[in-house]
Structure formats: structure tokens, C-alpha cells
Amino acid sequence: MRRLTLRQFRIFEAVARHLSFSRAAEELHLSQPAVSMQVRGIEVILGMPLTEQIGRKIFLTDAGREVLHASQAITARLDDLQHNLVQLRGLEQGRLTLAVTSTVNAVATGILARFRARYPDIAIHLGVSNRAEVLDMLVGNQVDLAIMGQVPDHLGLDATRFMDNPLVVIAPPDHPLASRRKVPIETLADEPFLVREAGSGTRGAMERFFAARGLELKSSMEMSSNEAIRQAVQAGLGLGILSLQTLELELALKRLAVLKAEGFPIMRHWYVVHRADKRLSPVAQAFKKFVLGGQGGRRRPA
Known part of the structure; x- marks a missing residue:
């Protein structure tokens, strides 16, 4: 044959x-x-x-x-x-292919900057996509590692938690709810929300949060990036739910306000992920160890 x-x-x-x-x-x-x-x-x-x-x-x-x-x-x-075999020559000539969800991009670039400072000659390729696309890249073995939210159990992926990711409700500073000491869930559900596209982990978390309380998320507009949502919220087009870790600049400049909403923050986590059957290259092993060793951010026990 x-x-x-x-x-x-x-x-x-x-x-x-x-x-x-x-x-x-x-x-x-x-x-x-x-x-x-x-x-x-x-x-x-x-x-x-x-x-x-x-x-x-x-x-x-x-x-x-x-x-x-x-x-x-x-x-x-x-x-x-x-x-x-190429990377057995040493980390100096290695290559890292990394995928991250757009929600963690700001955090991931900070991690990569610190990793690059330690290993300046490593070639790094970074892909930024939504959750569904990153999962496809992992399953298809198109990347060494990914940084993202929690992954499904049935895809044969190894996911290790390393950092908290609190989701908060944001509004323009002059929004009527911004001065409230407590915003009930029912009041929140009456407000229009700006949401990410289908397949986004943040959108899934929002929908589950309201559904668990018997409420329906009122979506006014769908957007393809967190940056677009931040700008739209500033313009008064609706409320948003985003990672607190991505809002440092806007909050410092008082362009946005975090609402004291009942049930928030929604506590999620960041994970470093790879195929469970994948033999990590020396560079990928070094990056994973770097992240889990606390260089990527505040580590939390799984």
C-alpha cells in the first residue's frame, strides 16, 4: 500500500x-x-x-x-x-507564538515587555483575537501558548490560573447612577449596555450574570473591541462591563466612573493555556514559568 x-x-x-x-x-x-x-x-x-x-x-x-x-x-x-530542535541551541535564538484575547491584551503586553527585557533576542509573535478564535488557534496547534479567561473542559487544553480579573460596570462620570452609593441589579437591567461580539468571554460573563438573576441584558450596540466600548461609554451611548485592569488611564483622568453596582465586580481569572498533549519548547516553557512565577502579575492559587 x-x-x-x-x-x-x-x-x-x-x-x-x-x-x-x-x-x-x-x-x-x-x-x-x-x-x-x-x-x-x-x-x-x-x-x-x-x-x-x-x-x-x-x-x-x-x-x-x-x-x-x-x-x-x-x-x-x-x-x-x-x-x-532549533530552540535546543538556547533561548537566545528561540521564538514564541502567543495568542491572547482582546480583553487581556493590555495585561499581556505588559507581561511580554518584562519577559522581553529578560530575554531580548527571543522572537515573539502576538495574535489578538476574541475568545472563540483563540480557542480555535489552540486546538489547531497554531500557537505555543495563550493568555485568556477560563477554557472549556472538553477541548484537551491545559489551563493554569495566574491572575484575578474583576469585571466592573462603567459609565460616564456625569451619569445619574455614578453618584449612587449602591445601584440595584433591577436598576442596572433597565440601562442600555454596549456589548462585545458573540464569542467574547466578557459578553458571555455579562449574559450569564443577568440570566442567573432572572433578568435580561439590554444591549444597545455591539462592538468588536474594548477600546470601542470605552469610547462609546465616554460618549454616553450606554453602560459597559469591562476588566478593571484595562481602565487605569480612563479612571485616573476621570473619563469614566465605576458604578457601585450590586453583585459586582464579577470575579473572573486569567489563565495561561496550551494543548495538554503539546510538548512545550524551551522558550514556551520559560514564558509559562515566567508568568506563573509572579512576573506576569499577582498570582492566585487555583
Whole structure:
């Protein structure tokens, strides 16, 4: 029986990721017929189709999903091997690929600045996305580590808590509720809120908070970044719920006020996360140790 090649695996991964032969060809700088031929070669070896076309859309068959799972495991191990062999030369020549959720970006950049001061020659690639996208990158082994909120138990990820993340309600300083010594939950629920997009950890925490009290979050506008929410709250477009750690400048300049709302802060936590089956490179190990050793912020026991 002919053996599948690493090149075939990588090409099929691209097709499965895009669900498109043409977009996979663009990513790989190949012609579309060349990509189709490689996938067809896998199908001939295995004796079953890996994709099916319904209308104009491409879908993976059950066999295709099995091949994708095996391919990701194989290519991930080979990538880890190559990466680790290079980094065995020492941390001076290492590379760190890190993903962070946008809510923790300000905290993460401070951590990276301190880490870079200790290891100035390490190449660092930082990706900032929402929670759902960061989870996808972790599961797909596209990053060494991530810094984010708590992760689901079923994804095969190792998450270690290192820092508290209190969420607070913010308003313009001249908002009628800003001078109240206590704001009841029912009063808060009547106010319009600016929220992050679906998939954001902060939005999920907000929705769960109100739902647990039998109340519905009144959303006035959806925004794709915390910075946009901060500016919109300052402009009086609604209230917001954000991490207290990201508001230092606005609070110092009195551009925003934290409401004394019942039930707040919502106490969440930051975690350093990686695939449980991933063999961390020397640089990734050094960064994780750096964060958990208290260099990333105030550590809290799990």
C-alpha cells in the first residue's frame, strides 16, 4: 500500500480549513488542479472520498474528518520537533507564538515587555483575537501558548490560573447612577449596555450574570473591541462591563466612573493555556514559568 506524504497532509489541511480548493491553492501558492490532484491521490490510496460537494459548497466526509484529525496530530508533532530542535541551541535564538484575547491584551503586553527585557533576542509573535478564535488557534496547534479567561473542559487544553480579573460596570462620570452609593441589579437591567461580539468571554460573563438573576441584558450596540466600548461609554451611548485592569488611564483622568453596582465586580481569572498533549519548547516553557512565577502579575492559587 502506498504511504501518504507529509505534503499531502498539509495540502489536505488547507483544503479542510478553507473548505475550498481555490483558497487552499492561494494559501499554498499552488494551482487549483495541483491541490485537487493531491487530495485525489489521498482518496485513491484510502479508497474513499474525503470531500463532497453540495451545491457550490465543499464539505468533509466522515473519512475526511478522520484524515484531518490524524493530519493535524502528525503535522503538529513534526512542527514541534523542528521547533524544539532549533530552540535546543538556547533561548537566545528561540521564538514564541502567543495568542491572547482582546480583553487581556493590555495585561499581556505588559507581561511580554518584562519577559522581553529578560530575554531580548527571543522572537515573539502576538495574535489578538476574541475568545472563540483563540480557542480555535489552540486546538489547531497554531500557537505555543495563550493568555485568556477560563477554557472549556472538553477541548484537551491545559489551563493554569495566574491572575484575578474583576469585571466592573462603567459609565460616564456625569451619569445619574455614578453618584449612587449602591445601584440595584433591577436598576442596572433597565440601562442600555454596549456589548462585545458573540464569542467574547466578557459578553458571555455579562449574559450569564443577568440570566442567573432572572433578568435580561439590554444591549444597545455591539462592538468588536474594548477600546470601542470605552469610547462609546465616554460618549454616553450606554453602560459597559469591562476588566478593571484595562481602565487605569480612563479612571485616573476621570473619563469614566465605576458604578457601585450590586453583585459586582464579577470575579473572573486569567489563565495561561496550551494543548495538554503539546510538548512545550524551551522558550514556551520559560514564558509559562515566567508568568506563573509572579512576573506576569499577582498570582492566585487555583
